[in-house]
Amino acid sequence: MKKLITHMRAENERGQALVLLALAFIGLAAFIGLAVDSGILFANVGHLRRAVDSASLAAANQFREGRTPAQLSAMAEEFLQLNGLSPSGVVAKICDLAVPDDPLDPNDGPGGSYDDPNLCPGGTNPPSGPDAIRKFVRVEAQLPVNFAFLPIIGWDSVTIQANAISEAASLDLVLVVDTSASMAFDLCKDGIDNDDDGTIDDCGMQISGVSTVPPVPEYDPVRCNYNRTGAGGWPPPDGNDHGPEPDGDPEDDCHPFEEVRAATKGLLSRMYFPYDRMALVTYASVENVDVSLQNGTDCEVLEDALGVNDVCLPTEPEPDGMQVSIEPGNPPPPVCNPFTGDPRGCTNTNTADGLTEAGNQFGYYTREEAVWVVILLSDGAANAKRISADVGDPNSWLCPGSTFVQPFCRDPWAATRHAFGDGDYDADDAARDAADFVGCDATTPAADCTGTGQGAVIFSIGLGDLMINSTACDASYGGSCEPDLGESLLRFVAAVGDDGDPATDPCNTIGTGNSCGNYYFSPTGSGLLKVFEAIASRIFTRITH
Numbered sequence: 001m002k003k004l005i006t007h008m009r010a011e012n013e014r015g016q017a018l019v020l021l022a023l024a025f026i027g028l029a030a031f032i033g034l035a036v037d038s039g040i041l042f043a044n045v046g047h048l049r050r051a052v053d054s055a056s057l058a059a060a061n062q063f064r065e066g067r068t069p070a071q072l073s074a075m076a077e078e079f080l081q082l083n084g085l086s087p088s089g090v091v092a093k094i095c096d097l098a099v100p101d102d103p104l105d106p107n108d109g110p111g112g113s114y115d116d117p118n119l120c121p122g123g124t125n126p127p128s129g130p131d132a133i134r135k136f137v138r139v140e141a142q143l144p145v146n147f148a149f150l151p152i153i154g155w156d157s158v159t160i161q162a163n164a165i166s167e168a169a170s171l172d173l174v175l176v177v178d179t180s181a182s183m184a185f186d187l188c189k190d191g192i193d194n195d196d197d198g199t200i201d202d203c204g205m206q207i208s209g210v211s212t213v214p215p216v217p218e219y220d221p222v223r224c225n226y227n228r229t230g231a232g233g234w235p236p237p238d239g240n241d242h243g244p245e246p247d248g249d250p251e252d253d254c255h256p257f258e259e260v261r262a263a264t265k266g267l268l269s270r271m272y273f274p275y276d277r278m279a280l281v282t283y284a285s286v287e288n289v290d291v292s293l294q295n296g297t298d299c300e301v302l303e304d305a306l307g308v309n310d311v312c313l314p315t316e317p318e319p320d321g322m323q324v325s326i327e328p329g330n331p332p333p334p335v336c337n338p339f340t341g342d343p344r345g346c347t348n349t350n351t352a353d354g355l356t357e358a359g360n361q362f363g364y365y366t367r368e369e370a371v372w373v374v375i376l377l378s379d380g381a382a383n384a385k386r387i388s389a390d391v392g393d394p395n396s397w398l399c400p401g402s403t404f405v406q407p408f409c410r411d412p413w414a415a416t417r418h419a420f421g422d423g424d425y426d427a428d429d430a431a432r433d434a435a436d437f438v439g440c441d442a443t444t445p446a447a448d449c450t451g452t453g454q455g456a457v458i459f460s461i462g463l464g465d466l467m468i469n470s471t472a473c474d475a476s477y478g479g480s481c482e483p484d485l486g487e488s489l490l491r492f493v494a495a496v497g498d499d500g501d502p503a504t505d506p507c508n509t510i511g512t513g514n515s516c517g518n519y520y521f522s523p524t525g526s527g528l529l530k531v532f533e534a535i536a537s538r539i540f541t542r543i544t545h
Contacts, residue, residue, distance in 0.1 A: 032149070034149070034150070036148055036149055037147040037148055037149055037150050040145060040146075040147065040148060041145055041147075041158065041160070044143060044145045044160060045160050045162070047083070047084075047085065048085065048087070048141065048143045048160060048161075048162045049162045049164075050083075051079070051080050051083040051085055051141075052080070052139055052140075052141050052162040052163065052164045053164045053166075054079065054083070055075075055076040055079040055080055055090075055139045055141070055164075056076070056092075056137055056138070056139040056164040056165065056166040057166050058075065058076070058079050059072045059075060059076050059092045059137045059139055059166065060135065060137045060166035060167060060168040061168065062075055063094065063135050063137050063168045063272075064135070064168040064169075064272070065272075066272045068098075069092055069093065069094055069096055069098075069108075069114030070107070070114065072092035072094070072114075072137060073090060073091050073092040073114070075092075076090055076091075076092050076139045076141070077090035077141075080141055085141075085143055086143070087141040087142060087143045088141075088142045088143070088144070088159075089140065089141060089142040089161075090139070090140070090141045090142075091113070091114065091139075091140050091141075092114065092137055092138070092139050093114050093115065093116035093119065093137070093138045093139075093140065094114060094115070094116065094119060094135075094136065094137055094138075095115070095116065095117070095119040095120035095121075095125055095127065095133060095134075095136065096108065096109055096110060096112055096114050096115035096116075096125065097109070097110070097125070097126075097127075097133070097274065098112075110125040110126060111125070116138055119134075119136040119137075119138060119165075120133065121133060121134075132170070132277075132367050132369075132370075133170075133274055133275050134167060134170055134275070134369055135167055135168040135169070135170050135272075135275045136165055136166075136167050137165065137166050137167070137168070138163055138164070138165045139163060139164055139166075140161065140162075140163040141161065141162060141163070142159050142160070142161045143159065143160050143161070143162075144157050144158075144159050145157055145158050145159070145160055167369075169369075169370065169371040170275050170276055170277070170367070170369065170370040170371070171271065171276040171277070171278075171370060171371055171373060171539060172276075172277050172279075172293055172296075172361075172362065172365075172367055172370040172371070172372050172373070173271070173276070173277070173278045173279070173373045173374075173375065173539075174278075174279040174280075174281060174293070174358040174361050174362075174373070174374045174375070174456075175264065175267065175278065175279070175280050175281070175375050175377075176281045176282075176283070176354045176355060176357075176358045176374060176375065176376045176377065177260065177264070177280070177281070177282050177283075177322065177377050178282075178283060178284070178349060178351070178354070178377060178378035178379060178380070179257075179282045179283065179284050179322060179323065179324055179325045180283075180284040180285075180324075180325055180348045180349045180379075180380070181284070181324060181325060181348060182349075182379055182380055182464075182466060183256065183257045183260065183324050183379055184255075184257055184324040255525055256379070256463060256464065256524065256525025256528075257323075257324055257525075258525070259524075259525025259526055259528050259529075260377065260463075260525065260528060261306060261307055261308055261321070261322075262308075262528070262529060263525075263528035263529045263531065263532045264306045264308065264532070265306065265308035265310075265311060266529055266532050266533060266536075267375075267532045267535075267536060268299070268302055268303065268306060268308065268311050269311050270536045271299070273297050273298070273299045274297035274298075276297070277293045277296040277297050277365075277367070277370070278291070278293075278296045278302055279291055279292050279293045279296045279358075279361050280296075280302065280305050280306065280322070281354055281357050281358050281361075282322050282325075282354075283349075283350050283351070283353060283354030283357075284325030284348040284349070284350065285325070285345065285346075285347065285348040285349075285350055285384050285391070286350060286353065286386060286391060287350060287353040287354045287356070287357045289357060289361075290305040290322060291305045292361060292364070292365065293361045293362070293364070293365040293367075294364070294365045299311060299312035300312045300313065304321060305321055305322060306321050306322060307321015307322055307323070308321065325348060343399070343408040343409060344394040344395070344396075344397035344398075344399045344409065345384075345391060345392070345393075345394055345396070345397050346408070347383040347384040347397075347408050347409055347427070348383075348384055349378065349380050349381065349382055349383050349384055349427075350382070350384040350385055350386065350427070351376075351378060351382035351427070351431040351434070351489065352382060352385045352427060352430035352431040352433070352434040353385065353386055353434070354376070354434075355374070355376065355431065355434035355435055355437070355438050355493070356434045356437060356438075358374045358376075358438060358456075359374070359434070359437045359438040359453070359454045359456065362454045362456060363454065371457065371539070372454060372455065372456035372457065373456060373457045373458075373459070373539055374438055374439075374456050374457070374458045374459070374497065375458075375459045375460075375461070375532075375535060376458065376459070376460045376461065376490070376493060377460075377461040377463060377528075378460075378461070378462065378463065378467075378486065378490060379462070379463040379464045379466055379467065379486070380464075380466045380467065380470065380486045381407070381410075381428065381470065381485040381486040381489060382427040382428045382430070382431040382489055383407060383408055383409055383410060383427050383428075384397065384398075384409065384427050385397065385398040385426075385427040385430040385431075386398075397409070398425070398426065398427060398430060399426075400423060400424050400425060400426050406472045406473050406474040407470070407472040407473055407474075407481065407485075408472075409426060409427060410426045410427065410428060410485075411424035411425070411426045411429075417429055417432055419450075420433065428485065428489055431489055431493075432489065432492055432493075432502075433450050435458065435492060435493040435496045435497070435502075436449045436450045436451065436453055436496060436502065437450075437451070437453045437454065438453060438454055438456050438458055438496070438497070439453055439454070439455070439456055439457075439458045439493075439496035439497040439500055440452060440453030440454075440455070440496060440500050440501075440502075441453065441455050441500045442454060442455045445500070446500055446501035446502065446503065447503070448501065448502045448503040449496075449500070449501070449502060453500070455500060456497065457497055457498070457518075457539075458493055458494060458496060458497020458498075458518060459494065459497065459518045459519075459520070459535045459538075460490040460491070460493045460494045460497070460518065460519050460520070461490070461519075461520045461521075461522065461528070461531055461535075462486060462487050462490045462519065462520070462521045462522070463522050463525065463528065464522075464523065464524070464525075465523060466486060467484065467486040467487045467490070467513075467521065468483065468484045468486070468487050468512045468513045468521075469483050469484070470483050470484075470485065470486060471483070484512045487512055487513070487519075487521065490519055491505065491507045491516070491517075491519045492505070493519075494507070494517050494518035494519035495507065495517065495518075495519075497518050498517050498518040505517070506518075507519055515531075520534065520535065
């Protein structure tokens, strides 16, 4: 009997072991399944996060180009699909300031499907608080993940989601335009039939279809401006009479200034307001802020200031906008008479003050997160610089020694840079110092900088033959007279503006009359459109996570 009881106990124990072993295998399979499905889940989470990060960066780049939120969302979804995913609920959200065409449309504008108030200043839309609007893009996406083992217990899949915020750099751009008298009627002397009428350099002006007057000279920009906008007899009754061109001849309508306008129109169309800001500074003998960065988010204001149309409102008529300066004439004759009197105040290319005012814009209306860019356009060397506010006083103008002959108020060795306080410090030296102020670093300037600066990126554009072949020299000048002094200055400005270091000049080995680095040369106004387009494509985008 004892043996029988022992045998039965052994059989029972063997049966219990089988049950325990079966349960162990089930548990082991569950752990393996959980590990495998967890790996699948985490692999998809990582894949989705990386793909959404990349999609948000791509969306930010497209935001720079002015794409709509719907276009950004479609692009983000396509980008995720190219990464091998099949996401759902993909949407790109911004601080959506758009005014919907249909007030009942839930997609566009504040409160719409693409609007994220958290991306707006103050966390509200419309934005609140003093902060500027920034180009934030949030990309959100969902992805269903199918499990391999968990369906055994009824858990087939789970939906994961990810989002990422990227920022395209907002632009604070200051356009600095030389409006000196030489910007008018340069084409009347270029030996080209610019209006294709069979006659070279025929810049006469017909008034009211009756009389013909001689070509408008450089020293008469008042007539040049009138010829572009005026109507009726000469002189205009109020100096600001609007109407059609008197004779319809494009060759005598303030060239190359008209091409300058057309090129700036292309630049304006590339800005994305109100996320970007654009200021306009013009200069001849004195500088003027036509539009400050503070007001530079209003496209219509800039359109009016530039004198262009069809950028903001397609039916808006073209206003006067910026014009060729009526200077010289400050102070008036006989003081401002280069042949019988004192040239101080008569010269009219004050590049130094134009650049200085551009740099001041970043100080007055600072926006640290923006990319700071200055574009300088000029057609000649610097020859004027104010040293006090009284522009009617000859002593208010910088003029070293007694350099009262051509090229006026430049030291005898113009290409040699002098420090402020040196007796030969002239307008060219002042312009180079101003370039340092705009382009050198604000904290650790390069060794060749004259001091700290704003750290802005600078592009410079040299327009016309006077940049490289100036003949403005009197026989009695007594010193050097570099024909390419204008280009030499603008290349220096570009050298400072490409990396904040005046000593690193990509143009050192490049011959005159060629574009290099951040400097662009355009022999005629017709080439400016391509130049501005090239610069716009190089204004880089900064992305933050």
